[in-house]
Amino acid sequence: MSFYLFRGRYSTDSLRALVDKPQDREAAAGAMIDSMGAKLHHLFFCFGDDDVVALIEAPDDETMAACALVVGASGMMSGGSTTKLMTSAEAMNAMKAAARGRASYQTV
Template identity: 70%
Template structure:
């Protein structure tokens, strides 16, 4: 299954709710991801532009999009993004494909 990195920013109301009533958001996220056939590997709270990041394995892009849409529709996040990840082995296959395809490419010239 493909891997995805989800990065999200909570709304002020969601942060207030977490401060007022501390809760395990990993336990909250896991059932959603499992409902689309995926697996939550890690969920981290973090400093910086994002409040939370998660490493997720999902059956395909449609399943991961379903998760992201459900989270977005919840109103708990003010923004976020999902990045599809490749293993080193998958990246090497892409590199091999690029090597063979490179001869077919004509770059722009001045």
């Protein structure tokens, strides 16, 4: 399973709806993500360019893309992005592979 960071910005209409009728978006997102075979670890509301960030664990990129597509197609968000994350162990493996591959890389 891989980890992903989802960042999103609510549309003006969605923000208005949340103010008019507060609701637990973590529960709604978690149910959808669980139904797709993934797991929502955390959902945070935040200040700045994004309104919400979520840490999601999914079995593969296709599953995470499907989750993001569901959210995007809902019209709730005016924008967002998904970043695939690596554990420290995965990063160490990449560093070791880079050290091996460096010998065959030629610079100009």
